[in-house]
Amino acid sequence: MSWKFGLLASAKNPDLQIFTNDQITVVKDMYPKAELHYLVLPKERIDTLKNLQKDHVNLLKSMHEIGLELASKKCQNRSIKLGYHAMPSMQQLHLHVISEDFDSVCLKTAKHWNSFTTPFFIDSLRAIKDLEATGRVMVPSTSECQQLLKTKLKCHKCDECFKNMPKLKMHIKQHL
């Protein structure tokens, strides 16, 4: 089995589940990129945002609501982002629920950073609105995604730019 199916395996493992109902499963990200980093997965087998149709709107809404509720319970005074990666590496649709501190030893590369702080990160509410309005979720093209991941490193709070990841990581601790 390839690593691409790792999420599907995690979601089925009761030891890793922090929430489950008949529609969805929530697990902790194995390599959290912030203090709080959950993944919300539908039980229905859906690979990517491109496979979504209008009748998935309610599913996306409950994924959002449950993700937000679990996150709020865990850390009330920290702001939370909810969204999807435009081009995920792992199979099975997954909603990232992540605190905006980005203070984590697992956050190492420019790709990691830009996947959460540029339009590569598709806001959950925007995805839901897209789907309701047009029946599909708008996603940047493959080449746009590749460019987004190479965006110069910029602090998400004060827009200051940095030459490399260690300098950026040192800087964002000041915003904690």
Place this chain on the structure above:
DNA sequence: GTTCTAGAAC
């Protein structure tokens, strides 16, 4: 997605 590491960048 991560690990590992060669060689670029400093």
Place this chain on the structure above:
DNA sequence: GTTCTAGAAC
């Protein structure tokens, strides 16, 4: 000489 990133992994 050390730090940092980018690309292979069968």
